[in-house]
Amino acid sequence: MKKNKIQGILLLTAVFLFIVGWLSVYFSFLLLFAFIPLLVLFENTSKGKLLIVYIVFILWHSTTIFWIYKINEEAFIAISLINSLFFLTPFVLYKYGVRKYNYLTASFLFIVSWVSIEFLHHKWGFAFPYMTLGNGLADIPRFIQWYEYTGVLGGSLWILAANFFLYGIVRKYRNKEKFSKVIVVEALIVIFLPMVISIAINTKSINKKKSVEVVSVHTNADCYNFKYKVSPKKLVNHYLDAILPNITENTSFIILPETAIKGRYWIGRNKVKESGLLKYIKDTIKFKSPNVNLISGIFLNQVVNEKDKIAAYAHFNKKYKRSFYKYNGAINIDPNTSFFEYRTKQKLVPMEESTPYPSIMSGLKGVVKSLGNFNFYYEKEDGKVFYNKSIDTKASMLICYESLFGEETTKHTKNGAEVLFVGLNEGWYKNLKAASHFNNFGVLRAIENRRYVVRSSNDGISSIIDPKGTLVKQTSEFKPSALKATVFANKTITFYVKYGDYIGRLSVIVLGILIIYNLVFKLFIKVKSLKKS
Numbered sequence: 001m002k003k004n005k006i007q008g009i010l011l012l013t014a015v016f017l018f019i020v021g022w023l024s025v026y027f028s029f030l031l032l033f034a035f036i037p038l039l040v041l042f043e044n045t046s047k048g049k050l051l052i053v054y055i056v057f058i059l060w061h062s063t064t065i066f067w068i069y070k071i072n073e074e075a076f077i078a079i080s081l082i083n084s085l086f087f088l089t090p091f092v093l094y095k096y097g098v099r100k101y102n103y104l105t106a107s108f109l110f111i112v113s114w115v116s117i118e119f120l121h122h123k124w125g126f127a128f129p130y131m132t133l134g135n136g137l138a139d140i141p142r143f144i145q146w147y148e149y150t151g152v153l154g155g156s157l158w159i160l161a162a163n164f165f166l167y168g169i170v171r172k173y174r175n176k177e178k179f180s181k182v183i184v185v186e187a188l189i190v191i192f193l194p195m196v197i198s199i200a201i202n203t204k205s206i207n208k209k210k211s212v213e214v215v216s217v218h219t220n221a222d223c224y225n226f227k228y229k230v231s232p233k234k235l236v237n238h239y240l241d242a243i244l245p246n247i248t249e250n251t252s253f254i255i256l257p258e259t260a261i262k263g264r265y266w267i268g269r270n271k272v273k274e275s276g277l278l279k280y281i282k283d284t285i286k287f288k289s290p291n292v293n294l295i296s297g298i299f300l301n302q303v304v305n306e307k308d309k310i311a312a313y314a315h316f317n318k319k320y321k322r323s324f325y326k327y328n329g330a331i332n333i334d335p336n337t338s339f340f341e342y343r344t345k346q347k348l349v350p351m352e353e354s355t356p357y358p359s360i361m362s363g364l365k366g367v368v369k370s371l372g373n374f375n376f377y378y379e380k381e382d383g384k385v386f387y388n389k390s391i392d393t394k395a396s397m398l399i400c401y402e403s404l405f406g407e408e409t410t411k412h413t414k415n416g417a418e419v420l421f422v423g424l425n426e427g428w429y430k431n432l433k434a435a436s437h438f439n440n441f442g443v444l445r446a447i448e449n450r451r452y453v454v455r456s457s458n459d460g461i462s463s464i465i466d467p468k469g470t471l472v473k474q475t476s477e478f479k480p481s482a483l484k485a486t487v488f489a490n491k492t493i494t495f496y497v498k499y500g501d502y503i504g505r506l507s508v509i510v511l512g513i514l515i516i517y518n519l520v521f522k523l524f525i526k527v528k529s530l531k532k533s
Contacts, residue, residue: 007041010038010041011041011052011055014034014035014037014038014056015056015059015060017030017033017034017037018056019059019060019063019064021136022060022136023064023433024139028136028138028139029140031133031137031159032158032159032162032163032191033163034159035160036163036166036167038056039163039167039171041053042094042095043098044174049091049095050088050092053088053091054084054085057088058081058084060084061079061084061131062076062080064131064437065079065131067429067431067433067434068429070428070430070431071428071429072351074351075352079128082126083128083131086121087117090109090110090111090113090114093106093109093110093113094106094107094110096109097109097110103168107164107168110160110164111157111161111164112507112511112514113507113511114160115153115503115504115507116504116507116508116511118133118153118156119501119503119504119508122405122406122501122504126350126356127347127350127405129405132152132153132156133155133156133159133160134147134152134154134155134157134158134159134444135152135441136155137158137159138440138441138444138469139440141443141447141468141469141470142202143195144194144198144447145198145199145201145447145468145469146194146198146201148447148448148449148450148495148496149494149496150503151406151407151448151496151503152448153507158190158194161190162190162191165183165186165187165190165191166191168187169183169187202468206466206468206488207467207488207490207492208488210393210418210488210490211486211487211489212252212391212393212419212488213248213250213252213253213485213486214251214252214253214254214419214464214484214487215243215246215247215253215254215255215483215484216255216454216456216462216463216464216484216485217239217242217243217254217255217256217257217462217480217482218242218456218462218477218480218481218482218483219238219239219242219256219257219260219456219480220478220479220480221235221239221260221459221480222427223425223427223428224427226238227458232261232262232263233277235261236261236280236281238480239256239260240281240284240285241480242480242481244284245482246482246484247285247288247289247292247484250289251289251292251484252291252292252293252391252393253292253293253294253295253388253421253454254289254293254294255295255296255397255421255423255454255456256295257296257297257423257425257457257458258297258328258399258400258423258424258425259299259328260296260297260298260423261277261278261281261296261297261298261299261331263277263299265278265298265299265300265331266301266303267300267301269339271339271341271342272331272339272341272342273338273339273340274338274340278331278340281294281333282294282333285333285335290335291388293332293333293335293386293388294332294333295330295331295332295386295395295397295423296423297328297329297330297397297399297400297423298329298330298331299327299328299329300326300327300328300329300331301324301325301327302324303322303323304323304325306323309325310358310377313325313354313358314377315375326376327344327376327377327379328344328345328378329342329343329344329345329399330342330343330386330397330399332386332387334388336389336390341384341386341387343384343396343397344378344379344381345376345378345399345400345401345402346378346380346402346408347401347404347405349401353376354375354376382415383396383411383412383414384396384412384415385412385415385416385417393418393419394415394417394418395417395418395419395420395421396413396415396419396420396421397421397422397423398421398423398445399422399423400422400425403422403424403441403445406445406448406496406500407501409445409448409449410448410449413449413451413493413497414493414497414498416491417451418451418490419451419454419489420446420449420451420452420453421455421456422453422454422455422456423456423457424455424457424458424460425457426438426457426461427458427459427460430459432461432476434460435457435460435461435476438457438461439455439460439461439463439471439474442455442463443469443471444469446465446467446469447467447468447469448496448497449467449494449496450490450492450494451490452464452465452466452467452488452490454483454485454487460476461474462474462475462476462481462483463475463483464483464487473485
């Protein structure tokens with residue numbers, strides 16, 4: 001068979017394994033083998049090897065995030081091209097490791113650099129951890145129960161380790177080198193031991209000491225033709241039609257999606273004062289359920305002192321001649337008070353909700369049409385939680401994009417959240433496959449924190465997930481509805497909640513040490529050779 005034909009088959013096989021392993025509910029395990037044809041291609045191609053890898057990653061990423069195209073064409077193109085570019089770095093370091101040292105060292109360099117990039121991709125201004133390898137295993141919660149110790153980066157580490165152990169066998173076979181059965185046994189242990197551990201963890205029972213009745217509202221308010229065109233009160237009545245038939249005097253929490261409540265609501269003295277519409281919501285629900293807390297997404301505003309304002313994020317009210325910030329927030333409408341708790345979204349969608357690095361990026365406003373479409377800011381906080389006094393229970397609302405960030409979620413759990421709520425506005429892309437991916441992030445957060453996760457979505461998938469990542473209930477129907485369930489509050493702090501993404505931090509430290517060591521070593525050799533000459 002001609003060399004070009006073999007390369008073509010390997011390329012298509014790699015693309016197939018990544019895409020099907022990521023998108024299919026039944027074939028997540030393919031990710032444990034997806035890098036093998038790509039590594040064969042990379043090591044046995046004389047020219048354009050990085051370009052081949054780049055093509056594979058562009059096809060994989062663009063297929064997975066194609067739903068973004070409907071919302072923002074520029075963001076779709078930028079994410080596909082730039083994200084794929086980042087992950088060429090491990091291949092460059094792998095090539096260097098093979099040439100300079102050996103396969104084992106090269107594999108270690110690859111894995112450490114890949115995990116480092118994923119970790120850093122959770123932290124910087126353009127954070128987009130959607131494609132973190134460990135996320136791709138969310139469809140098989142039974143086999144990733146150990147995420148309560150490692151988080152999703154542990155899943156990434158497993159996928160990469162399995163691939164390199166198996167590729168080590170393939171490489172020896174292709175190079176006609178002798179290899180012992182020990183290598184095969186090691187590869188099998190790497191693949192199957194985490195599964196066995198997970199199955200053992202899965203046998204543990206869920207803490208059911210403290211029950212909480214919740215109602216998750218699936219609002220189905222069309223973003224294009226209804227939600228942002230009708231009056232705020234008409235929109236609220238749309239929600240109440242789904243809420244009222246489903247609540248009882250025992251209901252403790254009602255959850256509404258991201259940005260569910262429209263209007264101008266101003267923050268003062270670290271609270272949101274009860275206004276006409278908020279009072280209407282509270283009184284209508286309180287009549288039927290006197291102790292229920294309604295937690296909802298909401299648009300918030302806050303006046304900012306001219307001296308303290310950050311110009312790139314501040315808006316200006318001409319009538320009152322005051323600067324203010326806009327927040328994408330969440331509010332806890334407590335029936336027993338007229339001043340409501342709130343929090344602001346900490347992880348804003350780059351380019352769409354907020355402009356990262358404004359001193360640099362604001363110059364592109366005329367070029368990138370979507371830049372800062374909403375231009376939100378945020379109050380810096382560490383996992384603010386809401387409290388229902390009547391049942392002595394703390395809960396927290398993650399706002400859409402925040403649910404992608406494992407370590408960000410742990411802040412809420414550390415602060416006492418016994419149940420996790422997620423409010424999403426998935427009405428923009430109208431793609432249930434994308435919605436199922438966001439639902440999977442709920443599965444991951446449930447396992448990592450060992451909390452019930454209650455998700456309320458607009459148009460996407462609303463669901464209730466238990467602490468083992470099992471879907472208790474879900475709905476994706478295109479009409480207003482609600483999910484009613486009894487969940488159980490939990491105060492246990494997992495290893496991952498306590499230590500966060502320690503795997504990522506260790507990877508960055510180790511990679512940094514290796515790079516510095518190599519630079520110093522090269523400098524030492526140069527100085528030594530100069531002295532000899």
